[in-house]
Amino acid sequence: MAINKPKGTEDLLGEDALTWVxxxxxxxxxxxxxxxxxxxxxxxxxxxxFVHGLGTATDVVRKEMFSVYSxxxxxxxxxxxxxxxxxxxxxxxxxxxxxxxxxxxxxxxxLEQGGAPVRLWYAGSMFRAERPQKGRLREFRQxxxxxxxxxxxxxxxxxxxxxxRFIEQLQLPRESVRLLINSMGDDQCRPAYRESVAAYMRExxxxxxxxxxxxxxxxxxRAFDCKNEACHKIMEDAPRITDALCDDCxxxxxxxxxxxxxxxxxxxxxxxxxxxxxYYTRTVFEVQVTDGLGAQNAIxxxxxxDKLVETIGGKPTPALGFASGFERIAxxxxxxNAPLPVPAKPDVYVAVAGSEVSAAxxxxxxxxxxxxxxxxxxxxxxxxxxxxxxxxxCEATTVLVLGPDELAQGVVTLRDMxxxxxxxxxxxxxxxxxxxxxxxxxxxxxxxxxxxxxxxxxxDHNEA
Ligand code: HAM
Numbered sequence: 001m002a003i004n005k006p007k008g009t010e011d012l013l014g015e016d017a018l019t020w021v022x023x024x025x026x027x028x029x030x031x032x033x034x035x036x037x038x039x040x041x042x043x044x045x046x047x048x049x050f051v052h053g054l055g056t057a058t059d060v061v062r063k064e065m066f067s068v069y070s071x072x073x074x075x076x077x078x079x080x081x082x083x084x085x086x087x088x089x090x091x092x093x094x095x096x097x098x099x100x101x102x103x104x105x106x107x108x109x110x111l112e113q114g115g116a117p118v119r120l121w122y123a124g125s126m127f128r129a130e131r132p133q134k135g136r137l138r139e140f141r142q143x144x145x146x147x148x149x150x151x152x153x154x155x156x157x158x159x160x161x162x163x164x165r166f167i168e169q170l171q172l173p174r175e176s177v178r179l180l181i182n183s184m185g186d187d188q189c190r191p192a193y194r195e196s197v198a199a200y201m202r203e204x205x206x207x208x209x210x211x212x213x214x215x216x217x218x219x220x221x222r223a224f225d226c227k228n229e230a231c232h233k234i235m236e237d238a239p240r241i242t243d244a245l246c247d248d249c250x251x252x253x254x255x256x257x258x259x260x261x262x263x264x265x266x267x268x269x270x271x272x273x274x275x276x277x278x279y280y281t282r283t284v285f286e287v288q289v290t291d292g293l294g295a296q297n298a299i300x301x302x303x304x305x306d307k308l309v310e311t312i313g314g315k316p317t318p319a320l321g322f323a324s325g326f327e328r329i330a331x332x333x334x335x336x337n338a339p340l341p342v343p344a345k346p347d348v349y350v351a352v353a354g355s356e357v358s359a360a361x362x363x364x365x366x367x368x369x370x371x372x373x374x375x376x377x378x379x380x381x382x383x384x385x386x387x388x389x390x391x392x393x394c395e396a397t398t399v400l401v402l403g404p405d406e407l408a409q410g411v412v413t414l415r416d417m418x419x420x421x422x423x424x425x426x427x428x429x430x431x432x433x434x435x436x437x438x439x440x441x442x443x444x445x446x447x448x449x450x451x452x453x454x455x456x457x458x459x460d461h462n463e464a
Pocket of ligand 1: 095135137142304320324327
């Protein structure tokens, strides 16, 4: 019986797998240059980390978390004794990594009193039981960064700029990317704002969808994100957070914009940008692409969460960060025809003509790999003709043939797969000859003797 992958998951194969490694490498190089250090947190955590961290009224916590049970825990569930589960038996696959990162920062006491900000980044799978569609998966990969210990608006601008630099390095055309920003206010101003939105929604209750009617009492700000056309229209005239910010939040937001302006970062202010998780305070942002993604056009988003460290058991610590969805980035890169990595072709294919040369061909292949060549070799005793076909298939332009005659004479036959020309090379000269044939002797860095007064220079530039 064939078993297929679970709904909403993807096998990363071939070029897709290469793209994941590539996007991750680009993130690493950009984030490292901003002082961020890599960390990995568990794929599952105690469910309380997410419930307290993300908020009980969020869609992610209410309906999208995958539960995880150990055999003990599962036995209690199936016997109807769920209330006997201890907190460390109530586990969930991580739907995002911010809450887990905060838990790790608190647990390992990474924040020193009066110390420098702690900057961390991560890359890996997240799990949300959403209805799968293009750009929306149940297992998806995020690349994210979190910065702890500073409330300075410069840090907000820095994190946003780092995200935009990452996008730029991936060569996503800037004109197909929108950066949206907003401020969500804080404990001072948000409760009153939230209530004014709820009051406005009550006035329009009958025109709102069922979900938004429920949100009036639980999470009114989420109605700004409702995909229902009627709700969208009504929420356009709802009170705006930017008119309701307290003086401190207003000043903070103005400073963030000032820093972005000073670096020529283009952004759009969107007073309806509320984000889907409850932990945000003050700055929030989202990066959307205009082509290739349809409704799931957010390739990343984040913001400040100055209360979350405290919520998860740490000392009050301002913090902020973002995460970007790899699968959406990959779709956007493809739609924009941005350069993507291609699988490396072998430099050389070693064709083995007969089992009596197996040991010698094994040595030859190792020697070639030790010298940095990408080598393919089929060890299935196929005919030479089939091996040439395989070499063509894997796009090797050079084949080394080793058979009993060659072995007896201490040579190999080098075949050019494009011209079919062949020549014989002594074992001792194989590396040098291959470097020459493949043009590596020209490309390879070598110490230039120009700097050395006692030598005549060997470089082309002096020969001109
Ligand atoms: P989020 O907006 O829920 O934020 O997710 C960030 C990004 O992950 C999205 O913009 C999207 O690109 C991708 N993403 C989310 N859900 C899916 C899905 N089901 N399928 C494919 N891609 C998806 C967070 O997760 C926050 N933790 C970000 C953050 C970090 N805020 C502060 N620090």
